[in-house]
Structure formats: C-alpha cells, structure tokens
Amino acid sequence: MTEAARERSVTNWAGNVVFDARQVHRPTSIDELRRIVRVATRIRALGTGHSFNRLADTDGDLVSVAGLPATVTIDRERSTVTVGAGVRYGELAAHLHQHGYGLHNLASLPHISIAGACATATHGSGWRNGNLATAVRAIDLVAADGELVTLDESDADFAAAVVGLGALGIVTALTLAIEPSFDVAQYVYEGLSRDALGRHWTPIIRSGYSVSLFTDWTGTDINQVWVKRRTDRDHPPIDADAWAMTPADGPRHPVPGMPADNCTGQLGVAGPWHTRLPHFRLDFTPSSGAELQSEYLLSANDAIGALDAVGRIRDQVAPVLQISEIRTVAADELWLSPNYRRDSVAIHFTWIADTSAVTPVIAAVERALAPFAPRPHWGKLSDVGPNELRTRYPRWSDFADLLVRYDPTGTFHNAFLDRYFPR
Structure with a gap:
C-alpha cells in the first residue's frame, strides 16, 4: 500500500468511520499549521478520533494537531x-x-x-x-x-x-x-433495584463528588453504582441498606464479565484525583474500539421518567448493548453545550460494533426519549434532525450567524455541519 493510500484509509478510534479526506496534514508548528489553513478550501481538525459520527470528517483535508507543541x-x-x-x-x-x-x-x-x-x-x-x-x-x-x-x-x-x-x-x-490537587476514594455497589432508584434518586446521585450508574437493560435493576468521593470534602452517608445495594467484594469493570485490571482503583482506597475520576487507566487501552456509542442529555428532573421510557423498550436495547451509563452534569452557559442552562442527566449507550443492528435501536431510543427533548452528545451516533435539534438550543440561530462571520467561505464546514447549519 502506498503512503497516499494509507493516509486515505484513516479511521476513527472505533473504525466505523473511514475519513473521506484527500490528505492528512501533520504540522509540527503553529506557523506550519497557519500556512496549511491559509491555502485550504475545506479542512477539519483531527484529534484522537474518539468520535463515532462524521463530525471530524471532510471532503477536503484533515489536519492532526497531535504533532503541535505539547506545551x-x-x-x-x-x-x-x-x-x-x-x-x-x-x-x-x-x-x-x-x-x-x-x-x-x-x-x-x-x-x-x-x-x-x-x-x-x-x-x-x-x-x-x-x-x-x-x-x-x-x-x-x-x-x-x-x-x-x-x-x-x-x-x-x-x-x-x-x-x-x-x-x-x-x-x-x-x-x-x-x-x-485532591484525593478521591472510589466505591462500587451492586444490585440497586428500579424501585429503590425511583424512591432515592436524589440522595443516590448526590452521594459522591461523581456518581455513575451502569445497567445492561436486561432487567429493571442497576447493575453497578460507582461513587467517587473527594477526601477533602464531607459527603452524606451512603445508606446501602435503605437503597438495597451491596458493596462489591472486589474490583469491577462496568461491562459484565470483563476483567477489572484496566479500571481505576476501587474498594474505597484513596488515590490522586486523576487515578480515580476516570473509569479507566491511561496505561491500559479500555477496549479495542469494537463498539459504537450514543448519548442523550436531558433535564435532570426527567431522569426517572426517561429511564422508564428506555426500560419499556429494553427488549430491543439489551441484545445490541454492551453497557449503559447514567450520569449527571451541571448546567452551564456555553451555547452549544447539551447542558446549556439545564442541569442534566446523561444516558449513555455503548453498543456492539454492528451498525446495521444498532441503527434501528438508536432510532427506537430517540423515539422513546423524544418527549424529554434530549440533546445528543455531539460526538456520538444520533439521527435527531436539525428541525428538532434547533428547538432545543436557545442560541442555535446566534451560533449559525457566528459561523458565517468567522468562516464566510465555509473552510471548516463539512457534511455534518451542512446538515445542522446549512449555509
């Protein structure tokens, strides 16, 4: 295979997207990057490729920022x-x-x-x-x-x-x-029932600095609850008995049956923040990338209703799912943030690497969640259309106007952006 052919076959991390770019630039200085952009007609930045749609794709040139000074x-x-x-x-x-x-x-x-x-x-x-x-x-x-x-x-x-x-x-x-810098202790619990989740949602999700719930949707229960607590702050007690949860008797991986070796430290053993806040260790690859992902963020007030809506189609979801994660995110003022002025619950789906099997299930999930006006994660798979999505972002039109002002010739546009922000 020629060098040009190898460049044309650049893919994202999951391998479900083969980039259409004519070439990939790898500048090693800001000045070199500026020269590349100045003469480009269409160009997009390429990071680590952890997106699952064509947001980073282009029919022009890709430019990797990995070689720029790591200052x-x-x-x-x-x-x-x-x-x-x-x-x-x-x-x-x-x-x-x-x-x-x-x-x-x-x-x-x-x-x-x-x-x-x-x-x-x-x-x-x-x-x-x-x-x-x-x-x-x-x-x-x-x-x-x-x-x-x-x-x-x-x-x-x-x-x-x-x-x-x-x-x-x-x-x-x-x-x-x-x-x-601060330390974090991480605890994992198992067996949280749907009934207990509904009755104790707020204290459960607020029981740590960072809390994640994992489910494979094979039933109504939550498989695991990961609670990450800063040791320099007071936290409310974890009432495992009232919430009908059991402390894990050893380290766990979020995906049932997977070894926990590549996960961050658990069992309440405190460690530096960067070794506990992620679920996975930097020195391990958490998976081969053989997966697809979708995620939807909606008002935290609708969390239980939204989870019940997905639960009603779990017979469609479970067969093509590896794991689903439920998290909360605070509101912000960033125009295109899915959390714009809305405290959010995020429902994440890690699917099997089978686009034909997963695509109709994503559509079913989006229909189930539609009453809650979800905002899809920008880097994940979704088919929510522009007419629906623009109603969920109050500054949508302002952002569209900004694009024209910053990029009048569409240098950084691509098919993905053309769909949502046509010029």
Whole structure:
C-alpha cells in the first residue's frame, strides 16, 4: 500500500468511520499549521478520533494537531494552565498533579484529546460538576484566513466558541481553570433495584463528588453504582441498606464479565484525583474500539421518567448493548453545550460494533426519549434532525450567524455541519 493510500484509509478510534479526506496534514508548528489553513478550501481538525459520527470528517483535508507543541504552562497567580490542543487529558493530569494541581473533573477515558473533548462538551459526572468545557478560560485557534485568534471570557463570542464543534477554526491551545490537587476514594455497589432508584434518586446521585450508574437493560435493576468521593470534602452517608445495594467484594469493570485490571482503583482506597475520576487507566487501552456509542442529555428532573421510557423498550436495547451509563452534569452557559442552562442527566449507550443492528435501536431510543427533548452528545451516533435539534438550543440561530462571520467561505464546514447549519 502506498503512503497516499494509507493516509486515505484513516479511521476513527472505533473504525466505523473511514475519513473521506484527500490528505492528512501533520504540522509540527503553529506557523506550519497557519500556512496549511491559509491555502485550504475545506479542512477539519483531527484529534484522537474518539468520535463515532462524521463530525471530524471532510471532503477536503484533515489536519492532526497531535504533532503541535505539547506545551503545558501553569499560571499559579491565575490558577490556570495553558495546554496544547493535542495533549491528552491523562497526560495533562499527571503533569498537573506532579505540580500540586488538579482539574475539576475528567471523563471516563483519560485517553481523549483536550481540544476535541471541549469542542463537543464531553463530560464526567457529578451533579455540581460542569462538563469539561466549563473549565476553559481561553482558546487559541487558527482562523480561516490563517491568522491566530485568542478568545477569553471577556469576549462576547467566548461562550459560543468553547463548544465550537471545530467550526470556527483549528484550536491550537486552551487555557483551563485548575485547583489544588485532591484525593478521591472510589466505591462500587451492586444490585440497586428500579424501585429503590425511583424512591432515592436524589440522595443516590448526590452521594459522591461523581456518581455513575451502569445497567445492561436486561432487567429493571442497576447493575453497578460507582461513587467517587473527594477526601477533602464531607459527603452524606451512603445508606446501602435503605437503597438495597451491596458493596462489591472486589474490583469491577462496568461491562459484565470483563476483567477489572484496566479500571481505576476501587474498594474505597484513596488515590490522586486523576487515578480515580476516570473509569479507566491511561496505561491500559479500555477496549479495542469494537463498539459504537450514543448519548442523550436531558433535564435532570426527567431522569426517572426517561429511564422508564428506555426500560419499556429494553427488549430491543439489551441484545445490541454492551453497557449503559447514567450520569449527571451541571448546567452551564456555553451555547452549544447539551447542558446549556439545564442541569442534566446523561444516558449513555455503548453498543456492539454492528451498525446495521444498532441503527434501528438508536432510532427506537430517540423515539422513546423524544418527549424529554434530549440533546445528543455531539460526538456520538444520533439521527435527531436539525428541525428538532434547533428547538432545543436557545442560541442555535446566534451560533449559525457566528459561523458565517468567522468562516464566510465555509473552510471548516463539512457534511455534518451542512446538515445542522446549512449555509
């Protein structure tokens, strides 16, 4: 196979998307990136590929930010860190901890790039914790004319640009809020019944700094409850007896039957924040990528009703599902964040790697959840159409106008964006 052929066969992490790009650029400096963007007619940024749809695809050129300088600069006076866009969260976290700092939260996987995660409002869990993009305090990006632009909280466009879907430019660096490092102890419980979940939803979901519920939808029960508690804060007691949960007698993997070796430390043994907030360790690959994913975020007030709606079609869901995770995310002011001005519950589905089998089930889930006006995760599989979706984002039209102002010729547009924000 020629080098050109290898470049044309670039895929996302899961392998369900083969990118249509004519070529892939791998600049090693900002100046080189600026020259590439300046002459491009269509171009999109490529991070670690942890998206499951064609958000990052293009019929023009792809540009990988992985080779840009992996700078990490801590500003102790402002309690911020400025980091290169291609740096992965796990790498940044280890560096911050070494210097006595932490981030407010992390996603399940520490393997994802910072720029890609923020651009799609990727999140962890915690009813008081915003998604990862809420930590952003400034963005550096290369605009369509090749110029380097910096936006911070003082700019009127900032709240639009943070969750920007890669549509405003190629992000080169982000400045994130940091805080003193902290320890977390992680506990896993099993056997939470649907009845107990309905009666105790609020205390269960607020029982830790970060709480995740896992179910395979083979029945009405929750298979596992993962509770992550900061050791520097007081938390309400976990009433396992009243909630009819049993502490796990050993480490667990979220997917039944999978070994727990690649999961972060459990059994209440405290450890640094970056070794407990993700579900998986950075030094292990959590899976081969043989999976598809969907996720829907809706008002936290509708959590039980939404879970019951999915439960009513569990005979369709369970056969093509690996595991489903339920988390909470705090509201924010970022225009295209699925959590915009809405405390949210996130219902995540990790499907088997069979597009033909999974696609009709995704449609069934979306029909079941439609009464709750869910906002799909921007990087996951969904077929919610633009007419429906624009009604769920109050700043939708404002963002569309911003795209034209920042990118009048559609340099960063692609088929995905054309569907939702036609020019």
